[in-house]
Amino acid sequence: MKNELREQLKRQLKADRQIVIAAFKEDGMPEKLLRSLRQSVDAVLTTAWHTAGLPDSTALVGVGGYGRGELFPYSDVDLLILLQDAPDAATTARLEELVQLLWDLGLEIGHSIRTVDECLTESAADITVQTSLLEARIICGDEQLFAELQHRYHAAMDPRAFYHAKLLEMRQRHAKYEDTAFSLEPNCKESPGGLRDLQVILWLVKAAGLANSWRTLATSGLITQTEAKQLMEKERAFKDIRVRLHLHAGRREDRLVFDVQTAIAESLGLTATGSGANMRRASEYLMQRYYWAAKTVTQLNTILLQNIEERLFPSEGVAVPINERFNDVNGLIDIAEDDTFEKTPSAMLEIFLVMTERPSLKGMTARATRALWHERFQIDAAFRADPVNRSLFLRIMQAPRGIIHALRRMNDLSVLGRYLPNFRKIVGQMQHDLFHVYTVDQHILMVVRNMRRFTMAEHAHEYPFCSQLMANFPQPWVLFLAALFHDIAKGRGGDHSKLGMADAEQFCREHGMSDEDTELVVFLVENHLTMSQVAQKQDLSDPDVIQAFAKLVGDERHLTGLYLLTVADIRGTSPKVWNAWKAKLLEDLYKITLRVLGGEPHSADNELRNRQQEALATLRLYGLAPDAHEAFWKQLDVAYFLRHDASDIAWQTRALYERLNSEQPVVKCRLAPIGEGLQIAVYIKDQPDLFARICSYFDRKNFSILDAKIHTTRHGYALDTFLVTEQNFAKNYRDIISLIEHELCGLLTFPEPLPAPGKGRLSRLSRTFPIQPTVDLRPDERGQYYLLSVAANDRTGLLYAIANVLAKYKLNLHTAKVMTLGERVEDVFLIDGAALGSARNQIQLETDLLDAIKV
Numbered sequence: 060m061k062n063e064l065r066e067q068l069k070r071q072l073k074a075d076r077q078i079v080i081a082a083f084k085e086d087g088m089p090e091k092l093l094r095s096l097r098q099s100v101d102a103v104l105t106t107a108w109h110t111a112g113l114p115d116s117t118a119l120v121g122v123g124g125y126g127r128g129e130l131f132p133y134s135d136v137d138l139l140i141l142l143q144d145a146p147d148a149a150t151t152a153r154l155e156e157l158v159q160l161l162w163d164l165g166l167e168i169g170h171s172i173r174t175v176d177e178c179l180t181e182s183a184a185d186i187t188v189q190t191s192l193l194e195a196r197i198i199c200g201d202e203q204l205f206a207e208l209q210h211r212y213h214a215a216m217d218p219r220a221f222y223h224a225k226l227l228e229m230r231q232r233h234a235k236y237e238d239t240a241f242s243l244e245p246n247c248k249e250s251p252g253g254l255r256d257l258q259v260i261l262w263l264v265k266a267a268g269l270a271n272s273w274r275t276l277a278t279s280g281l282i283t284q285t286e287a288k289q290l291m292e293k294e295r296a297f298k299d300i301r302v303r304l305h306l307h308a309g310r311r312e313d314r315l316v317f318d319v320q321t322a323i324a325e326s327l328g329l330t331a332t333g334s335g336a337n338m339r340r341a342s343e344y345l346m347q348r349y350y351w352a353a354k355t356v357t358q359l360n361t362i363l364l365q366n367i368e369e370r371l372f373p374s375e376g377v378a379v380p381i382n383e384r385f386n387d388v389n390g391l392i393d394i395a396e397d398d399t400f401e402k403t404p405s406a407m408l409e410i411f412l413v414m415t416e417r418p419s420l421k422g423m424t425a426r427a428t429r430a431l432w433h434e435r436f437q438i439d440a441a442f443r444a445d446p447v448n449r450s451l452f453l454r455i456m457q458a459p460r461g462i463i464h465a466l467r468r469m470n471d472l473s474v475l476g477r478y479l480p481n482f483r484k485i486v487g488q489m490q491h492d493l494f495h496v497y498t499v500d501q502h503i504l505m506v507v508r509n510m511r512r513f514t515m516a517e518h519a520h521e522y523p524f525c526s527q528l529m530a531n532f533p534q535p536w537v538l539f540l541a542a543l544f545h546d547i548a549k550g551r552g553g554d555h556s557k558l559g560m561a562d563a564e565q566f567c568r569e570h571g572m573s574d575e576d577t578e579l580v581v582f583l584v585e586n587h588l589t590m591s592q593v594a595q596k597q598d599l600s601d602p603d604v605i606q607a608f609a610k611l612v613g614d615e616r617h618l619t620g621l622y623l624l625t626v627a628d629i630r631g632t633s634p635k636v637w638n639a640w641k642a643k644l645l646e647d648l649y650k651i652t653l654r655v656l657g658g659e660p661h662s663a664d665n666e667l668r669n670r671q672q673e674a675l676a677t678l679r680l681y682g683l684a685p686d687a688h689e690a691f692w693k694q695l696d697v698a699y700f701l702r703h704d705a706s707d708i709a710w711q712t713r714a715l716y717e718r719l720n721s722e723q724p725v726v727k728c729r730l731a732p733i734g735e736g737l738q739i740a741v742y743i744k745d746q747p748d749l750f751a752r753i754c755s756y757f758d759r760k761n762f763s764i765l766d767a768k769i770h771t772t773r774h775g776y777a778l779d780t781f782l783v784t785e786q787n788f789a790k791n792y793r794d795i796i797s798l799i800e801h802e803l804c805g806l807l808t809f810p811e812p813l814p815a816p817g818k819g820r821l822s823r824l825s826r827t828f829p830i831q832p833t834v835d836l837r838p839d840e841r842g843q844y845y846l847l848s849v850a851a852n853d854r855t856g857l858l859y860a861i862a863n864v865l866a867k868y869k870l871n872l873h874t875a876k877v878m879t880l881g882e883r884v885e886d887v888f889l890i891d892g893a894a895l896g897s898a899r900n901q902i903q904l905e906t907d908l909l910d911a912i913k914v
Contacts, residue, residue, distance in 0.1 A: 061160070064110060068103050068164050075099035080132070080306065089298040093129035100125075100136055103164065105199045111157040114150060116143035118200030120208075123169075126194040129298075132305040133312075136161075137191060138170040141204055145174065167311075175208045179215055186224045189216075193265055218267035219371050226364070229259050240353035241501045243346075243489060247300050248313040252353025252360075254297045257290065260363050267371060281366045285433070286359055293352045300349070303327070320345060337552040343489045350487030350498060358432060358471055365425035385413055385427075392417075393424040400434035404442055407431055408451040408478070411469055415461035423468075431472055438477035449570045452478060456543075457536040463508045466543075470500060481547050481562050488550050496633040499549045507542045509627035510535075524646060525626055528619050537576050538620055540567075541583035542627060560585040582617055583624050590625040594644040595878045596848070596887045599651065600666075600701035608648070609655040618656060622649045639735035640765045640782060667697055673705035674712065681713050691716040694772040702768050702874065706732050707780065711740050718742070720774075724807040728796040736765060736784035737792070739799060743807055745777040748866035750875075751813055751859065756803055757783055758817075758859040767875035816860035816911065830883060834908045836901055844873065845895060847888040851912040857884060860911040865890070868904055 079099065083092040101121075108119050120126070123137035130136065138161075146154060154172060161168050173181065182189040192212055197205040233251045236242060240252030248254045261272070270276040273294075277287040303323050304312045315323065320342035329341040378386040378393065384406045386393045392414060394400065400407050410427065414420050423431070442448055455465050469475035476483030485499035497505060512518040513529035529535055544566065548558035563584045567577035589611065597604045612618040625645060630637045659665070671692075678688060691712055700708065714727045724743040731738045741753060750769060757764055766782040788795060832851040839846055849861060858877060865872060871891035878885045895901050 064106075065160060065163055068106060072099060072103055072164060072166075076132075083302065087299070089295060089302045090129075092302055093131065093298065096132065097125065097128055097130040100130060100166065101198055103166075104136075104138075104161070107157060107160055107164075108199050111153050111160075113153055113157070113200075114143070116201050116204060117141060117150075118202070118205045119198045120200075120205060121196045121198055122191040123194060126191070126196040128196060131301060131311075133167070133308075133310050134305075135167045135169045135311075138168055139178070139192075139195065140170060140172045141178070141200070141208060142172065142174050143201070143204060146172070175204070175211060178208060179211060182212065183215065186221075186228060189221065190225070190262055193262055213268075216266055218263075221266045222263055222367065222371055225259055225263060229256070239501070240357050241350055241487070241498045243496060243498075244314060244316045245349065245353070246314050247297050247304070247349070250353070252355075252357040254294065254301065256356055256360050257294050257297075260360060260367075263364075263367050267367065269367070269370060276363075281370070282359070282363060283429075283433075286362070286429075289355055290359055293356050296348070296352050299327075315346070315349065317342075333552065339550060343550075346489045346498075347487040354471065354473075354487070358428075362425050362429050362432070365428070369425070381413060381417070385410060387417075387420065388424055390419060390421045391424045392420045392422075392427060394427045394430055397426070397430065400430050400437070404434070404437045405445065405447050405451060407434060407438060407474060408448055408455065411465040411474075412451055412455050412458065414468075415455060415458035415465050418460060428472070431474070435473050435477055438474065443478060444569075448478075453570055453572075456539055462539065463504070463511055466504055466507060470504065476500075479543075479547070479566075482543075484551070485547060485549055496635075497631075499546055502631055503543060503546055505631035506545065506624075506627045507539055509630050510538050510542045510623060513623060513627070522626065525623055528623060532616075532619060532623070534576065537572075537579055538583070538623055541580045541587075541620065541624055544580070544584050545587045545624065545628065556585050556588060579617065579620060583620050586611070586621060587624055587628060590621050590645065590648065591629060591641075594648045595641065595876060596885070598702075598874065598889060599644070599648055600698070602666075605648075605651050605655055609652045612652065612656070615653060615656055618649065618652055638765070638784070639731070639733040643733045667700050670700050670703075670705045670708060674708040677706065677709035678712060681709070683713065683716075687716050688712045691719055694719070694774050694776070695770075695778075696773065698873070699770045699778070702770070703780070704732075707738070710738075711742075711778070711780070714740065715742050715778075724804050726800045726804045726807070728799045730788075730792060730796075731782055733782075736782055737788060737796065737799070739781045739783060739803075741777065741779045741781075741803070741807070743777055745771050745775050746810075747869045748813060749777050749779065749807075750872050751862035751866035752807065752810060753779065753781065753803070754859040754862040755814060756806055757781070758856050760799075761785065761855065764858055764875075764877050766877060767872075769872045769874060771871070813863060813866065816863050817856045832909060832912045834905045834912075836895075836905055839889075844889050844891065845901075847890055847908075849884075849886045849888075849908060849912060851884055853884045857912060858886065861886065861888075861908060864904070864907050864911050867907075868895075868900075870895070 076096070076099065079092055079095040082095070083089070104119060118141040120139040120141050121128075121137065122139050124130070124134060125137045140154060140157075142150075158168070158170060161170075171181075178188075178192060182192055192208075195205075195209070195212075232249060232255065236246060236250045238251065240250060242250055246253060260276075261270075264270040264276060264279075264281065269281065270279045273282075273287040273291050276282050277284045282290070300315065300323060301313055303326050304315070304319065307319055307322055307326070312319075321340065324341035324345035327345065329344045331341050332339050374389070376388040378388050380386055380395070381392070384395055384399050384403060386395055392410060394406075394410075396402070410423070410431065456462065458465070466475060469478075470486070473483075473486075476486050482500065482503075485503075488499040513522055513525045514535055516526075519526040529538075532538070541563070544559050544563040546555060546559065547562055548555040551558055560581050564577060564581045567580055572580075590608075593599075593604065593608050599605065609618075612621060622645060626642070629641060675688070679685075703711075710729065711727075715725060718725055721742070722744075724741065726742075727740045729738050730736075741749075743749065746752075750767070754764065762783040762785050764781055764783050768780045770778045770780075772778055785795075830850065830852055833849070835848040836845055838844070851857060865888070873889040873891070875889075876887045878887070895904065
């Protein structure tokens with residue numbers, strides 16, 4: 060009989076589930092699916108309960124989400140088996156049989172067996188239990204016993220303590236999810252602005268007896284009918300996404316990870332648009348909708364939490380007038396009248412300006428926030444054209460403090476996007492370029508924040524050189540404007556630098572900025588990518604490269620502004636992208652260019668003389684004889700001295716001057732002077748596959764090569780220098796240095812055949828958003844060398860795979876610049892052009908390299 064019942068109930072659950080899911084795929088109504096799945100499980104539980112033979116004074120209660128009356132496809136069924144008294148042996152046996160039956164049916168149940176007293180004890184000790192009982196719902200059994208639980212539970216509820224506990228819990232949860240609704244892989248249930256935030260509000264008002272739904276919240280005056288409608292719409296959207304995530308994964312899954320975003324988007328009827336560089340994926344449309352919804356939830360939650368707090372903790376706030384439009388109420392800015400923004404629309408910008416002027420103000424009251432939220436639609440073309448409003452916006456950008464808080468608040472309340480319509484287009488827009496980890500709007504605000512920090516003494520230790528430059532920069536707010544516009548045209552199709560330049564120029568003209576400041580902002584937006592490209596992809600020892608860059612920037616103000624924007628921009632993409640090596644390249648380019656702009660010719664002779672003199676000064680500190688370096692330096696050409704810093708020249712001279720004609724390889728290693736990674740010098744009689752052999756060793760050690768300088772002395776020795784990084788260098792660098800010097804020397808002393816390059820695994824992000832690998836080979840302006848550029852998804856063994864191909868072609872390598880941008884790699888090699896021979900060989904080299912870098 061039990062087996063028959065079990066099989067019957069399993070068939071019933073399966074059939075109901077198939078019908079419900081099929082209906083959802085037809086009508087796309089998540090609430091109907093959640094309700095229908097709950098009803099199906101209710102029916103099965105009721106049948107199982109009645110056949111269990113439990114005493115009459117027991118009840119089966121749904122708690123948590125299931126108690127709320129909804130069930131997601133793969134969510135747990137949270138149950139409370141409520142008893143009058145502690146169970147005897149017979150009742151215990153029946154309970155065990157019931158629970159086993161429910162598990163056998165395939166239900167993922169989370170259950171507890173308690174008396175009313177035990178429920179109250181657990182509730183008082185654990186906020187999670189207290190919250191789950193708040194949504195308790197009887198399924199079957201003793202209704203009087205359940206009513207007793209409800210009565211005693213609500214009588215014991217302390218709404219104020221519950222409010223504080225849930226607020227703390229919410230803050231801890233937000234911190235776990237990086238305190239942002241704009242995570243690129245959000246959890247639609249737990250992330251800030253997600254379903255859980257909506258549930259917290261409903262729990263708080265239920266606990267306080269203020270309301271039990273969004274509609275009753277509106278009638279109680281805590282929110283407006285419009286706000287209630289918005290919250291219901293966002294809740295439905297999140298439930299829809301969560302249902303689709305469960306169905307797609309075939310299990311409980313609440314994360315919108317990259318792997319599933321496209322599938323979820325397509326299930327919602329979203330499709331990609333455009334093509335090539337201008338393509339927008341279906342997933343990008345999905346995520347932009349998600350972020351807009353999460354942003355709305357976050358803002359309305361702020362209003363609601365303030366309103367609930369005022370009901371639970373009423374206080375007589377004294378309104379201290381700020382001006383005729385605003386008051387200070389307990390450290391929050393409030394509007395003087397309910398219709399302040401309606402009567403004086405410019406106050407919607409003024410309120411942010413006032414907050415920058417008064418550091419004592421920690422935020423806005425719920426009344427001010429709500430009024431601003433609802434009146435933001437008044438910010439239209441006429442509002443933007445008003446000279447008063449243009450002046451207010453510029454004053455916010457020029458404020459001595461609080462700029463970032465103001466811009467972020469303006470963005471949260473959609474004021475910034477309404478004042479700058481093109482900014483509104485990039486709110487919540489994802490960037491699938493494998494190195495940006497923020498949406499475009501959040502990245503822009505991060506760059507403005509970085510730029511602002513250059514002006515703040517408390518952050519001078521983070522960016523000492525940038526802080527020094529900014530301290531002497533006139534009108535730094537002009538740079539903040541350039542940062543605000545630098546990526547504003549992302550996703551519009553075409554070159555975003557050119558399109559953003561036009562936006563910036565229009566803004567500057569309309570806001571009455573001087574021709575000089577306008578030209579600077581436009582220049583910075585148009586060229587915000589140029590300095591990093593020159594520093595990381597071109598040969599800074601080439602006077603022509605420096606002269607061309609100096610001609611582009613024109614003067615010190617443009618150079619300094621571009622340098623500061625470049626540093627702020629790179630540091631605002633991802634924590635992984637910035638490193639000390641990039642910092643050094645940019646600083647070197649800045650200083651060399653500044654000397655040229657100051658009238659000092661950047662000639663090879665001057666640079667050679669300066670570096671040699673500086674290196675000799677360092678060697679004297681080491682105690683070397685005045686002529687100790689001469690024999691070694693005679694074997695080095697001008698290119699060596701131009702490509703190495705004076706400190707590197709001194710270090711290598713000290714290590715090698717006594718081993719000029721060494722028959723054995725010399726490997727020297729030290730902590731890199733830039734403060735990150737290790738610097739490794741290899742000195743050995745030259746051999747065709749040396750670069751590949753060294754890369755093979757680094758590959759096996761999982762070292763990342765940031766830079767390589769390849770040089771051949773006049774007497775046929777290779778002098779190669781590498782900058783490498785690895786996670787554990789800082790912990791035990793002395794042991795690692797000794798190991799590298801010993802192992803690499805042994806490997807080069809007794810060379811073995813080069814191993815076949817491995818096909819390293821791509822990261823999950825790279826697998827989801829693969830880039831088309833590219834190889835570009837072209838002669839330099841003099842035709843003496845070839846520039847080889849390779850772009851591909853990053854993976855272990857990639858550089859060795861490239862080096863292996865170059866070794867097969869017996870190509871002489873002069874420099875290698877390895878640029879890692881998150882999950883994307885862009886490597887640039889300078890190789891000997893003579894060895895390439897015919898155009899046919901060049902085409903074949905490109906083909907072989909493409910084959911090598913493909914996964």
